[in-house]
Amino acid sequence: MKTEFLSIPSVIERHDKPLTQLTAPLEKRLQLFEEGSGFLVGDLALSQGQVPYRNINSSPSDLDYQLLAKAGLLIASGAKSGELVLTTGFPSAVYELFKLQAEKFFSVRDVVIEYNSDTLNGGGRSRVQLTISHLEVMSEIAGCINAIRKGPLADDGNFFVVSLGYGTCETALSTAEGPVARTCVSVPGLRHAVNTLYDELSSSYYLSMKNEHMVNQSFQRGDMVIGRKRMNLLGARNSHLANYYNEVLSPAMRKAFTDSDFERASKVYLVGGGALYPELANHFQQEFDGVLEVVVPKGADNFAALGYYLRSALWCGPNHIERAVGLDIGNAYTVISSHAKVPAQEGKKATALEPAFLEA
Incomplete structure (x- = not known):
């Protein structure tokens, strides 16, 4: 049994007219x-939209x-109607506030999805009806801890975990008895560094209609085109990440740990x-040199989704494992974790991991 991950940029943009001749996966x-209006989502919003957006921690x-x-x-x-077992989550700062809203959205009724299924071979609008037969809502840090303990790492000892998200950063000390509440802290995420870079650039250049989500894409790549000239951002990125670590992360950890x-x-x-x-990661290495081993596990960006999936898989059991889904709706990317198809679907950038609990 293996887990498959697929991520899409967490952005949308209204576009009522159905796009045609779409041949990508x-x-x-x-x-x-939705309610008579059309919306581009994910990669399509970035490639076809003008100003794709997503409200932070909506x-x-x-x-x-x-x-x-x-x-x-x-x-x-x-894109097939049926039953799913879903686990999702939120940062600790908004978990209690959003948990009941999520349960209402996913559980009160079947989720009906109308989407554009047009391809070169024809198509048009199609509808899928999904029943969420079981829903669990976890905190993001609990999902990450579950992935570390029940996933391929199978770490059953005590460890610190720092979840470096775009909207929020979450920390915790996890023990066999559970996380130590005092160490569970939420602070601003990577958008702090992205926005300080945005402010620096906008003071010297006209950034047209670029919003923070578009600047974040450039931040990740390490370059940006401004006025038809490609600008290298690696030096600036390094500087703003250093400031973010020194001004936000390090003080928070010194207080919590x-x-x-x-x-x-x-x-x-x-x-x-x-x-x-x-x-x-180098800043963590420097601060904790001699006291902690700093580990960046393979597929680190998928750990919340993996932890969610493993919870769903437990509810499904081996006979219905194909229904298990972990859904991490992040501020920068939405990661979908599900049972890996065999063979893997061609064209998907999927990562397969072997959950330890399924080997037992």
């Missing part, structure tokens, strides 16, 4: 229809969250999209 050509009652949720379910189901905590654990896992920046 479904996750690359998402156009959904609630399940907001349209952008609902469209991203439906896009994730559509992909997970393979005590010497007695370091006596209980000797390892810290960096997960989330921010863990993929080597320059950011």
Whole structure:
């Protein structure tokens, strides 16, 4: 049994007219229809839209969250009606507030998704009806911890975990008895560094209609085209990530983690999209040199989705494992985790991991 991950940019843009001649895989050509209006979602919003957006830490009652949720379910189901067992989550700062809203959105009724199925071979609008037979809503940090303990790492000891997300960064010390509440802290995420870079650039250049989500794409690539000239951003990115670490992350960890905590654990896992920046991981290495081993696991950006999927898989059991879905609706990317198809679908950028609990 293996897990498959697929991610889409967490952006939408209204576009009522159905696009035609779309030949890319479904996750690359998402156009959904909601109450008579059309919306481009994910990669299609970035390639075809003008100003794709997503509200930071939006609630399940907001349209952008609902469209991203439906896009994730559509992909997970393979655009086929049926039953799914779903686990999703939120950052700790908004978890209690949004949990009931999420339960209402996913559970009160079947989720009906209308989407553009047009291809070169014909198509048009299609509808999928999905029944969420079981729903669980976890905190993001709990999902990451579940992935570390129940996934391929199978770490049953004490460890620190730092989830470096775009909207928020979450920390915790996890023990066999559970996370230590005092160490569970939420602070601003990577958007802090992206927005300070945006402010710096906008003071010297005209950035046209670029919003923070578009600047974040450039931030990740390390370059941006301004006035038909390509600008290298790697030096600026390194500087703004250093400022973010020194001004936000390091003070938060110094307050949350005590010497007695370091006596209980000797390892810290960096997960989330921010863990993929080597320059950011280096700051952790420098601060914790001699006291903690800093580990960036393979597929670090998928760990919340993996933890969610493993919870769903437990509810499904081996006989209905194909129904299990983990859905991480992040501020930068939405990650869908599901049972890997064999053979893997051609054209998908999927990562397969072997969950340890399924080997037992």
